[in-house]
Amino acid sequence: MIHILRHTIAAFVLSAVSVPMMGQDMIARQAPIDRKMRAVDSVEIQRLIQQEYLDNPAEDLYPSWEDDYINMYGNVQLPSEYKIDLRGFCMPTTNRIVTSGYGYRPRFRRQHKGIDINAYKGDTIRAAFDGKVRVVTFQPGGYGNVVVIRHPNGLETIYGHLSKHLTKKDKVVKAGEPIGLAGRTGRSTGTHLHFETRLLGEYIDPAKLFDFEHQDVTGDFYIFKGRGRGILLGKHDVNGASQTAEGDLAQADEGVEVTYNSSETARNSRSQRAARNSRIHKVRKGETLGSIARKHRTTVAKLCRANGISAKTTLRVGQILKYS
Incomplete structure (x- = not known):
């Protein structure tokens, strides 16, 4: 009887341990995929940030965009440096x-x-x-x-x-x-x-x-x-990054391991193709999801879905949002 009890207890302990071990194995197998998808997302964010800097060059310096007049800055305060x-x-x-x-x-x-x-x-x-x-x-x-x-x-x-x-x-x-x-x-x-x-x-x-x-x-x-x-x-x-996208790009790419294998190439390519149809918006003071959605002719629901947030999310000044 004692012998049977020992075997029963051992089997119970083994089964109890094997469940979290199986979970850990699944997490371990998922980790490389997560890193790869992070890499894809990071590369795409770099591209989107660079595109934003070209679509709106030096927007923090210039008050407006005027395509008729060459010199339109008569009353603009020049930076001291x-x-x-x-x-x-x-x-x-x-x-x-x-x-x-x-x-x-x-x-x-x-x-x-x-x-x-x-x-x-x-x-x-x-x-x-x-x-x-x-x-x-x-x-x-x-x-x-x-x-x-x-x-x-x-x-x-x-x-x-x-x-x-x-x-x-x-x-x-x-x-x-x-x-x-x-x-x-x-x-x-x-x-x-x-x-x-x-x-x-x-x-x-x-x-x-x-x-x-x-x-x-x-x-x-x-x-x-x-x-x-x-x-x-x-x-x-020069200490620090220049006043271009370079600093933002370095942050976006920090700590990302870029590795791919053939079984995931198709999925990653689809993700990249979808992302190429996306653009980015840098949140400014006073903006809301509603005002950003109206500006880019989209909806709050689509913004939330594209960025993994909810309509109640509090936006931060400087936060990067994707939209399409």
Whole structure:
């Protein structure tokens, strides 16, 4: 009887232990899948954040988006200091010869608020950085055919006297993407590219930022100090991330292990395809799920479903929400 009782107790203990052990095994098997799905989600969030920075470049710096006027910042307060990331620059033209520099022109008795780079009619003019095209217009008494691009680093670049536009308003462009052809339209004495760099309408001498002779930037960062003044910094002089998406991207990717196997490739691909139809919204002060849904022409229910939250969730300023 004692022998049978011992076997019964042993069997009971074994069965009691095996249930949580089986649960632990299932959790252990699920963990790699969770890590992989986190990796997929993290990569997609990186892409969405980058897209948000291009769709709304430097939105924390600029008060509005206006696609008719080149300089619209007369009453805007300039920051006392602003760090401009110059990395990722592409020369707007392959020509290295600056025919007229920045500053006062005694011959014309006026300021030259950009630089003129030698070019031949029809030469391809390219975007200097990633950004979004704000203005595409023609000014007969000034720039002629002109393109203005706003960039996530805070700069706006202006390309004047073009013979032809190769881009359109509100288009997101990459550094080096063709935006026009060189010419001599507007008030011009010869074929060239008139190139300007501005921050909130404040002119900055392009030669302080770019070495046109050597087709490179003069430093990794430029600290704008107002009224055209500033300090150049190399990458080893800077502590912390620049005022671009870089810091957010690093946070999104922190601690993520990216591994895939063939059995999950199809599922991950479907997730990525669905996510590519999504966009993101960064929550601002005073916004609610209702106001965000109205802004992006969706519903609160869809926002909640896309972000795994409820209609009663309290939003945080700076929180990233996905929508489609």
